[in-house]
Amino acid sequence: MQNRILLVEDDEELRSLLSRYLGGQGFTVREAANGNDGLALAQDELADLVVLDIMLPDIGGLDVLRKLRARTRLPVILLTARGEETDRIVGFEVGADDYIPKPCNPRELVARIQATLRRVAWDREGQPDHGRRIGDLRIEPDQRRVYQNDRPVELTATEYEILRVLLSRAGSVVRKTDLMQWALGRRLTPHDRALDMHVSNLRRKLDPEGANRIETLRGLGYSYRSPE
Template sequence: MKQILLIDDDIELTSLLTDYLKSEGFEVEAVHNGEQGLQKALSGNYSIVVLDIMLPGISGLDVLRRLRPQSRIPVLLLTARGEDVDRIVGLELGADDYVPKPFNTRELLARIQAILRRVQGGQTPGAIVNVGDVTLDPGARTVQRGGQKLDFTSVEFDLLRYLLENAGNVVPREELAERVLGRRFSPFDRSIDMHISKIRRKLLDESDELIKTVRGTGYIYARPVFAGSK
């Protein structure tokens, strides 16, 4: 049974969500402040963290900032509707996805299930992907460039895998959202772009030579051009 850690200071909301998510087959533990939530998240006892940004003590963003160097556990942010800056910062810090408040509980459930499916799917061994000096091992969930191991969150790993497996082809944002995030793409959703930006930085792709933006469409992972090729 999948365990959810819910970090939110709204006691009424967490009570409602706990009952709902338990009825859907999850085990849920709710905590109501950032410090306690951070310690619980680092325990390794949970499958996913649902984290509210607005918390007493340390904020949800601070929790995420301190969590990510030590753990890759998937994190779904709860954000205030219209607070685009918080969402962008959250994605920069390593959140897997976000849901703006107020939200429909079925939408929250769908986002949680999509994240968990992605993580579970990554545990299924697959063929190692090599493009240029980048090697991705789906079974071990590892990425190397030039022999150096790189660290990616679960969503970054799966986005990179999809791009590598489709190297040389333009992949629309809509396809990335549906195949990797497990949801329909919204024209106002910046999450794909923010995740790609982080992947580029980790690959030391400062000039966007590896992952190229196709304006108005999506992205393409460029195949290497070898000397003498035309």
Template sequence: MVKVLLIDDDVDLTTLLKEYLNEEGFEVSTAQDGRTAIAQAASNAVDIIVLDIMMPHMNGIDVLQRIRRSSTVPVLMLTAKGDDVDRIAGLNLGADDYVPKPCSPGELAARLKAILRRAGPSGAGTAQEVLRAGELVMYPGNRAAEWRGKPLELTGTEFSLLEVLARNAGQLVSKQEISRHAFGRPLTPFDRRIDVHLSSVRQKLGARGDGQSWIQSVRGQGYQLLQDR
């Protein structure tokens, strides 16, 4: 059973979401403040975290930053509707996705399942499949990657995005195509998720010898993983 840690100080909401997620087959524990949440995340075996931005004592951004120091557990942020600043900050710190509040329990459950599919074994290949693009080696079956002979630490979302580019190395891939293959849904207007996650991947890959990023963007069109010269 998938273990979910639900972090939100709204007791009525967490009760509602916990009941629904339990019916969907999740095992849910809750925390009402950031400090308690960090302790639970560190001491319990948690498969995924739902984290509200607005909480007392320590906000969700600070909690996420603390969690990311020692864990790559998938995190879904609950954000205020229309608050792009918090959304982008969360994605920059390694959140896998976000849902604006108020959200329906059904939408939350669907997003959790989608994140877990991305974080778990890929359905696109077997455990024996090896995907190579220059010095990048990816193992879609067990969601592992290596860069220049060393393990490359990626979140589930980052792995899915980089896998799409690696399968099309040297070619421009549209943001719509990236969204369909990595997220399983069309890209919506003003959605910055792809840009923010790939910015994080760029930092992890570092720069080429010529100073360029390994992942090039073409404004309004998409992204391309450059091949070795």
């Protein structure tokens, strides 16, 4: 089944360009030119993901996102003006799943849509009673808890988010810039060691004997591999 994308963008030329490109990539696209129409279509549950511009002519994209989050966990990618870091931070605080600055590369937008849909699908695969198992780990997304060999692992909220992202792409490399954005909700900046610190703490909790299931690929990012 094709994934359904709701594109909420008031710039007619950009909306048309992105809609054509997404359609050519196999998505079913519905369009809205303002926040109220976008909100109505999103609440009709006729989309699997929303691409939402922050600057809209009637109600702002962040207000649309707030209203959506009061009713649904439908994944949302924000379109933000380049350089508007405050909007991105507030967007993550309100509940955005990702963002992409404008003018955006349609190919990058498709990649971010696919990555977001993979993460959402991974979370939904776990069953409330049994969770999702990967090797010696059991993840219960509804409870946001992790068990190793059926023993609880005490993780901070940030450590849980980092692990969730890495597990959703187990065996693949997750770029540090993406992991920082998806797990910590902010952009990676030079000399920022916060992500490295959290990964180090996560390794220590999961592998006290140094099995190093979270591999560092220098200059690229991190990759999760289940221990033998």
